[in-house]
Amino acid sequence: MKPAPFTYHSPRSVDEALSLLGSHENARLLAGGQSLVPMLNFRLASPDHLIDLTRIESLRGIREEGDEIVFGAMTRQRDIEYSSLIAERLPLMAEAVLQLGHRQTRNRGTIGGSLCHLDPSAELPTICMAMDASLEVLGPSGKRTLAMADFAQGMMTTALAAEDMLTAVRIRPWTGRYGHAFIEFARRHGDFAVASAAILIALDAAGIITRAVVSLGGVGPVPLRVTAAEALLVGASAGPEAFAAAAAECAKVDALEDPTYPAWYRQHLAQTLAGRALKLAHERATGH
Amino acid sequence: MDTKRISLTVNGKAYEREVETRVNLVDFLRHDLGLTGSHVGCEHGVCGACTVLVDGVSTRGCLMFAAQADGAKVETIEGLAKDGKLNPLQESFWDLHGLQCGYCTPGVLMSLTEMLREDLSPTETHVREVLSGHLCRCTGYQNIVAAALEAARRYRESGQPV
Numbered sequence: 001m002k003p004a005p006f007t008y009h010s011p012r013s014v015d016e017a018l019s020l021l022g023s024h025e026n027a028r029l030l031a032g033g034q035s036l037v038p039m040l041n042f043r044l045a046s047p048d049h050l051i052d053l054t055r056i057e058s059l060r061g062i063r064e065e066g067d068e069i070v071f072g073a074m075t076r077q078r079d080i081e082y083s084s085l086i087a088e089r090l091p092l093m094a095e096a097v098l099q100l101g102h103r104q105t106r107n108r109g110t111i112g113g114s115l116c117h118l119d120p121s122a123e124l125p126t127i128c129m130a131m132d133a134s135l136e137v138l139g140p141s142g143k144r145t146l147a148m149a150d151f152a153q154g155m156m157t158t159a160l161a162a163e164d165m166l167t168a169v170r171i172r173p174w175t176g177r178y179g180h181a182f183i184e185f186a187r188r189h190g191d192f193a194v195a196s197a198a199i200l201i202a203l204d205a206a207g208i209i210t211r212a213v214v215s216l217g218g219v220g221p222v223p224l225r226v227t228a229a230e231a232l233l234v235g236a237s238a239g240p241e242a243f244a245a246a247a248a249e250c251a252k253v254d255a256l257e258d259p260t261y262p263a264w265y266r267q268h269l270a271q272t273l274a275g276r277a278l279k280l281a282h283e284r285a286t287g288h
Numbered sequence: 289m290d291t292k293r294i295s296l297t298v299n300g301k302a303y304e305r306e307v308e309t310r311v312n313l314v315d316f317l318r319h320d321l322g323l324t325g326s327h328v329g330c331e332h333g334v335c336g337a338c339t340v341l342v343d344g345v346s347t348r349g350c351l352m353f354a355a356q357a358d359g360a361k362v363e364t365i366e367g368l369a370k371d372g373k374l375n376p377l378q379e380s381f382w383d384l385h386g387l388q389c390g391y392c393t394p395g396v397l398m399s400l401t402e403m404l405r406e407d408l409s410p411t412e413t414h415v416r417e418v419l420s421g422h423l424c425r426c427t428g429y430q431n432i433v434a435a436a437l438e439a440a441r442r443y444r445e446s447g448q449p450v
Contacts, residue, residue, distance in 0.1 A: 001331060007290045008309035008355050037312075037351040038332035050309075054356060078345065102421030104399060105333060107345040108352065203430045 003040035003244060009051045014058060014138065014167060017051055022140060022163045024049040031074060031113030032103045040254035051142065059112070059167060062086065071169040073112025077124075081106055089173040092130065092180040096123040099182070102190040112166045113134050118156050118222065121193045125152065126217030127182070129225060130198040131171045139164040148223075151161075175213075178202040179285030180185060181277035184217070184268050193218045197250070197273035199281040201233065207286075209233045214246060219255050219270045226250050229274070238282050247275035291408075294358040298323065299367030307354045314338040314349030316357075317364060325365035325394050329423070336422035339395035340364045346402045346421075365394035368401070376442040377401065377450070384437030396422050400436050404450040408440050417430035 007024075011017040021027050027049035030036055039045040053059055059074035062083055069089060071080075075088060076236045080086050080097045095245035100106060100114075100123040114124040115135065127136075128148045137148045138161050150265035151159050160166065174180075184196030196217035202210045212233035214226040238244035295304040298321060305320055317323045317340070329335035331350045338349035341363040341450055368375045374382065387393045396419065403410060403418045410418075415436045419429060443450055 002312075002315075003310045005290065005308075005310055008292060008353070010355070033351050033356075034333060034348070034385075037353075040310075041312075041331045041350065052353075052356060102336075103402075103418055104336060104339050104346040104348055104352070104421040107347055189417065 001041050001043060003037075004043055004046040005039075006047055006050045009049060009210055010055050011051060011053070012055055014056060014165070015200070017053060017056060018138060018140075018165055019161070020049070020051050021165065024051075027051055028280070029116075031116070032076060032108040032110040033113070034101065034109040035113060035117040035119065047240035048240050055254060059245050063256070065170075068170045068172050071171075073115075073166045073168055074110050075112070077101070077106035077111065077114070079102060079111045080111065084279065089115065089133055090171060092159040092182055092200060093124075093127045093171075095180065096127050096184075096195045096196075096198065099123060099184050099186075099189070099193070099196075115151070115169065116160065116166055116188035118158055119192070120155060120221055120223070121196070123184070123196065126196055126198050126215055126223040128169065128171070130200060130213050130215035131173075134170040135166055136168040136170065137164050138167050143167075145170075145233050149225070152222035167286060174202065176198060176202060177204075178211070179281035179283065181280035181284065185274045194261055195219050195269035195273060197270065197277040199274065199277040201238065201278070201285060203238055203282075203285050209236055209238050211222055212246075214250065214274055216250060216253065216270050216274070219250075219253060219266045221256065222266055226253060226274070228252070233278075238285075240279075243275055243278040243282070246278060247271045250274040256257070292355040292358070294355060296357050296360050296362055298362045299364060305354075309353060309355045311354050312350050313340065313347075313352045313354050313357055313362070315344075316354035316364070317349065320354075323364055323366050327394055329391070334423070335392070336395045336399070337392050339398050341398050341402060341446070344402070346399045363398065363401070365397055368397060376446065376448060377404065377439040380435040380439035380442060381432075384431050384435040384438055386432045392422055392424045396424070396432060397437070400439065401443075401450060403436075404440060404443060408444050408450075410437070410440055412432055412437065 028047035059072040133148045184193035198215040200213040214229040229246035251267040251271040255263040257263040327336035327337040
């Protein structure tokens, strides 16, 4: 199908984009278009005004700022994939981005677009939840910063108001002795994941876990943090026993149910993927 | 009707057109420019038949509006053969039966063109990763993979640019 008619705007600055968004009814921001354009084509979305952010140079790029890495909201998934900075400092994200859609969609898809679309199985929101990302938002009342946990309100629903715009994503990389792993299950490479697990564990010299993140994508309406699993891991000796106990917690979360995948299946996947990812993260942390 | 005047190059040739802003790039190529080599399949970015190169990178022609291609350098299947002669990638597909009905082929060849420009010694895994963005309902992909690897070999040996 073809999109319903709209008026197209191509602002060159953030201020211009915000002013267009504030002065038009039923306006939508267009980022990379890899989720919104299918919705337009199917007429699941029919905005009267489409405000294309592509030509706003200041919204694109990855930079280091203090101990954080800052992504402009229009940074393309391709830019993340090819970034040596991300490969070195955010290996969890580097691993996930390769499983995100296909090369042909990563070439245009953006980090900000993925976060604002907030598909439950999307990789970048799951990584942002795992890394406790901060999201910078500009709106009529100025700038504010939201934690990813507060940004993700529900199934494909963010904390953004109609006149708000996500401008940047900030992530503080882990340092020291830690391991990461992102594993997802999809029927075919590049399809929407049925479930995914993002794991980070830090170890002390004796092999005791000092910090742990267990994050699940595709299982709940928004990316989840399994705090019960994280609590079991911290202070435990890294190994099969602790990992099995933490993975078992992942099977207890409330899971989505749909005609293809019952909730028990997603819970089963969550446990299996988390178990595998914990093992892999541990191997990476210890170098074997 | 909301329209925008755009200028772009397609396969090296400059065009300037007034386009309705809701028209996607592949429909623009087919209907306005008469370049019907790029095909329209699913219209939601899954099948890959409409894939073209925009400023050198593979792009779904159904997920980008023509208005967004203002100033862009677009490459399509029509640009691969030169002077009526198939290029090595196309020849490899011919020789190894990399296509049957041919509907997916224009998109497949553009993604493989992008791959070969980056990597003339791709592994089979890499080829399959690139092809994961394309649906082919005829071949089972075996011959497409074989043709892609053969094309890489021919480019390596001939030294011809992709």
